[in-house]
Amino acid sequence: MMNGRIYNFSAGPSMLPEPVLLRIQEELLNCGGSGMSVLEMSHRSKVYDDIICGAVENVREVMQVPDNYKILFLHGGATGLFAALPMNLGTKSGIADYIVSGNFSGGAYKEAKKYLKEARLAGSSEADNFNHIPTPEELTLSPDADYLHVCWNNTIFGTTWKYIPDSGDVPLIADMSSSIMSEPVDVSRFGAIYAGVQKNLAPAGVTLLIIREDLITDPMPITPKIWNFKTQVEKNSMLNTPPTFPIYCVKLVTDYLKETGGLEAIAKKNREKAAILYDYLDSQDFYKTSVKKEDRSMMNVTFRTSSEELDKAFVAGQAERGFSNLKGHRLVGGMRASIYNAMPKEGVEALVAYMKDFAAAH
Numbered sequence: 054m055m056n057g058r059i060y061n062f063s064a065g066p067s068m069l070p071e072p073v074l075l076r077i078q079e080e081l082l083n084c085g086g087s088g089m090s091v092l093e094m095s096h097r098s099k100v101y102d103d104i105i106c107g108a109v110e111n112v113r114e115v116m117q118v119p120d121n122y123k124i125l126f127l128h129g130g131a132t133g134l135f136a137a138l139p140m141n142l143g144t145k146s147g148i149a150d151y152i153v154s155g156n157f158s159g160g161a162y163k164e165a166k167k168y169l170k171e172a173r174l175a176g177s178s179e180a181d182n183f184n185h186i187p188t189p190e191e192l193t194l195s196p197d198a199d200y201l202h203v204c205w206n207n208t209i210f211g212t213t214w215k216y217i218p219d220s221g222d223v224p225l226i227a228d229m230s231s232s233i234m235s236e237p238v239d240v241s242r243f244g245a246i247y248a249g250v251q252k253n254l255a256p257a258g259v260t261l262l263i264i265r266e267d268l269i270t271d272p273m274p275i276t277p278k279i280w281n282f283k284t285q286v287e288k289n290s291m292l293n294t295p296p297t298f299p300i301y302c303v304k305l306v307t308d309y310l311k312e313t314g315g316l317e318a319i320a321k322k323n324r325e326k327a328a329i330l331y332d333y334l335d336s337q338d339f340y341k342t343s344v345k346k347e348d349r350s351m352m353n354v355t356f357r358t359s360s361e362e363l364d365k366a367f368v369a370g371q372a373e374r375g376f377s378n379l380k381g382h383r384l385v386g387g388m389r390a391s392i393y394n395a396m397p398k399e400g401v402e403a404l405v406a407y408m409k410d411f412a413a414a415h
């Protein structure tokens with residue numbers, strides 16, 4: 054780490070790779086020989102066209118997105134897609150299945166209810182305070198649904214899907230905001246994958262949508278023009294001014310991913326990082342984690358001490374050690390370490406060293 058930077062365990066917006074930040078700095082005054090900053094550039098210019106097309110190509114290459122999928126950059130965050138998905142995909146039976154495994158999947162379900170004839174609760178782990186991902190036995194799937202929606206990584210609770218639910222011919226739609234490009238994913242098993250970019254890919258401001266072509270049809274008439282997937286495909290995500298800077302950052306981050314070995318390489322690093330934390334958690338009893346072992350997230354690790362006072366003291370002591378954002382989400386309490394792609398292994402090792410010192414002192 055350089056320039057007085059610290060280990061930022063924020064759940065999002067979160068750390069970006071240092072080489073990418075330096076590249077942004079280097080190009081900030083004069084981007085691509087244009088004599089202007091990307092911040093000032095027309096989205097219709099040749100230089101910008103290369104940037105957005107490059108970002109799309111990179112996403113396709115890094116995630117090995119099959120040819121029959123479109124890649125869009127949209128406005129409104131993942132939360133915007135909570136509304137746009139039912140409007141665009143809920144047009145046949147008007148029924149969709151939602152599995153609620155945490156806060157964001159609950160939000161998506163609630164939003165879908167406004168627009169669908171029927172949003173069905175196809176499974177939930179709420180009764181157990183979302184400490185696990187619903188098992189196949191806990192699911193009730195509807196064969197007549199237009200789609201099945203899941204949240205792949207539960208950012209607040211620290212759980213993640215380890216199996217792909219079998220929805221038959223019903224397209225599976227996954228919110229991968231907090232796990233996108235953290236490991237290889239077989240895109241062909243999904244009807245659509247979407248993500249707010251501010252966890253693993255870029256600063257906040259754009260939503261990535263990867264969607265199978267046959268699912269792009271005329272949406273509900275009430276659909277805002279900017280969330281009409283069909284129109285956005287026709288306009289290459291440029292129906293209006295796109296969020297130019299975050300898309301540019303997606304391009305740089307995916308360039309960097311390609312240079313550093315792609316998803317296999319980053320997945321290996323992420324597994325190592327998560328293992329450092331979980332192995333320590335499993336080896337002692339000062340800290341506890343309530344997440345079911347099989348469903349542990351590689352991106353967001355939640356834990357607590359035996360009391361709220363100690364949790365508070367732990368969080369209060371973070372700045373001195375060069376950390377930030379270790380406080381758990383208010384829905385869960387305790388602590389949460391978000392260790393996305395850009396968090397170096399050294400940051401996780403330093404955190405475990407602090408945890409050990411803190412436990413010894415209390």
Ligand SMILES: *Cc1c(COP(=O)(O)O)cnc(C)c1O
Nearest residue numbers: 130131132157208228230231249
């Ligand atoms: C952060 C997050 C969201 C919310 O994203 P916005 O872009 O802020 O709307 C949704 N889903 C998941 C899984 C998240 O981690």
